[in-house]
Amino acid sequence: MKKSKIDQTLAVPGLPPEPIDPLAPLHVQKPPALNLANHFLIAMPSMQDPVFGGTVVYVCEHNDNGVLGVVINKPTDMTMQVLFERIDLPLQAGLDSAVVDEPIMFGGPVQDDRGFVLHTPGAHYSSSLTVTDQVAFTTSIDVLEAVAAGTGPTRLLVSIGYAGWSPGQLEDEISRNGWLTVAADPRVVFDLPIEERYTAAIKLLGFDPLMLTTEVGHA
Numbered sequence: 001m002k003k004s005k006i007d008q009t010l011a012v013p014g015l016p017p018e019p020i021d022p023l024a025p026l027h028v029q030k031p032p033a034l035n036l037a038n039h040f041l042i043a044m045p046s047m048q049d050p051v052f053g054g055t056v057v058y059v060c061e062h063n064d065n066g067v068l069g070v071v072i073n074k075p076t077d078m079t080m081q082v083l084f085e086r087i088d089l090p091l092q093a094g095l096d097s098a099v100v101d102e103p104i105m106f107g108g109p110v111q112d113d114r115g116f117v118l119h120t121p122g123a124h125y126s127s128s129l130t131v132t133d134q135v136a137f138t139t140s141i142d143v144l145e146a147v148a149a150g151t152g153p154t155r156l157l158v159s160i161g162y163a164g165w166s167p168g169q170l171e172d173e174i175s176r177n178g179w180l181t182v183a184a185d186p187r188v189v190f191d192l193p194i195e196e197r198y199t200a201a202i203k204l205l206g207f208d209p210l211m212l213t214t215e216v217g218h219a
Contacts, residue, residue: 034171037062038132040188040201041069041170042180051109056201057163058118058189060137061129067165070118070137072157072189073197075103080158083115084148087141092150099147103194107159117143118189119156134186155190180205 041057043049057069081100084091091100107116117138121130127140146152165173173179182204188197 035062036067036170036181038135038184039181040184040204042182042198042201044177044180047178052163054198056188056198057108058135058184060118060131060135060162062170064167066167067163067170068137069163070107070116070157070159071105071163072118073194074106075194076106076160078104078160080104080147083158084144087115087144089144089148091148095148095150102158105157105159107161108163110162110164112161114139114161115141115144116159116162117156118159119143119153120186120190122153123151132186135184135189155186157189 036059039059041059043052043055047053055071056073058072059067059069061068079100080102081091083104119136119138120134121136123146125138125140125143128136128138130136143152147156174181180202182201185204188200192200
């Protein structure tokens with residue numbers, strides 16, 4: 001899971017139309033006027049996109065290069081145990097079954113052949129971005145090596161792929177009522193069952209999800 005350039009050209013939600021490098025360090029980036037890092041993007045019912053319809057995206061980084069996020073409520077049919085087997089990481093005996101059986105998320109259509117990890121900060125990993133004091137985003141395999149050894153973060157979400165937007169692309173989608181936005185709660189990412197995350201994210205806005213219509217703007 002080393003850094004690499006993105007080379008995508010399709011102008012669809014969560015997929016930048018031009019090459020960007022959203023993993024560049026924050027300290028050399030000027031934040032945009034609207035900074036959605038550590039926010040949830042909640043797909044509006046009007047979004048019929050087969051990839052992002054009904055999803056919640058956790059935004060890890062938002063700067064002049066664009067936006068990077070991870071879908072947190074779209075599981076694949078792969079579990080952590082299967083992933084460890086595929087990358088030849090032996091699991092420590094007695095590793096918590098809740099970790100081993102945890103499904104891997106479809107994080108987005110960018111670099112969907114690579115793994116990415118949202119987790120609680122703590123140990124140092126070779127390629128990691130600290131989003132807040134409760135959430136970090138790591139692209140290097142050493143975090144999974146630590147998990148396999150039983151020394152990794154206790155709260156984590158592993159995804160295959162991530163979502164990326166070029167500069168101004170996400171803002172345009174929000175202005176067209178494609179997404180709701182709200183400050184993220186890490187408990188939704190790490191603690192809630194997958195099927196409850198969409199509703200829980202909407203409730204952070206302060207209204208019942210049943211009241212949501214395609215005409216609601218963003219927070």
